[in-house]
Amino acid sequence: MMDLNKLKDAIINFDEGGAVSLANEALKEGTAPNLVLRAVSSALEAVGQKYESHEYFLAELMMCGETAKKVINVLHPLVETEKARVLGKIVLGTIKGDIHDIGKTIVGSFLIGAGFAVYDLGVEVDAEKFVAKTRETNANIVAMSGLLSNTVPYMEVVIDSLKKSGVRDKVKVIVGGRPVTKEFAARIGADGTAVNPSDAVAMCKGWMGKT
Secondary structure, three states, X not given: OOOOHHHHHHHHXXXXXXXXXXXXXXXXXXXXXXXXXXXXXXXHHHHHHHHHOOOOOHHHXXXXXXXHHHHHHXXXXXXXXXXXXXXXXXXXXXXXXXXXXXXXXXXXXXXXXXXXXXXXOOOOEOHHHHHHXXXXXXXXXXXXXXXXXXXXXHHHHHHHHHHHHOOHHHOEEEEEOOOOOHXXXXXXXXXXXXXXXXXXXXXXXXXXXXX
């Protein structure tokens, strides 16, 4: 069985081709997709630590995030087929007006690694797309990310649209990003916010009755 530390190292060193190749090799050898995803999450956690210690900067963080996304794209369909192992369904996206992707990517990978099926809508996601995907997937949770203080108020527009569409009472809403506080989340009607990926995972698992 492949040593998944090789995959972890490839992501940390933003070796996109190598990481995808190693992921495919691990799957061919029979490694469970969830185990591969946990290696991805572990790599991104290490990358986050390097960023906090100023060993890596934003450019490196983004390259690692893009590498992880390529691996996640390979694994995501396989995780979705493992219905018994999926804790819940999460619709994820960076809100309209904001093109920042790295934080969302990291949180999404942690959630996938924890056993959630995550439907990543990308960046610049408007309220209609959030509502449509929530309905289509019968999601349990809607997760919104935003990094710009002048765009995060749009999160309330999304929540209002979820209410008007009749799906708000069927989902939990988690919001995150540098400008987002607990007070802001409560004011716009979100169910919670998280300051880091681990907190986001814990909150979402709690909503699904898991610890």
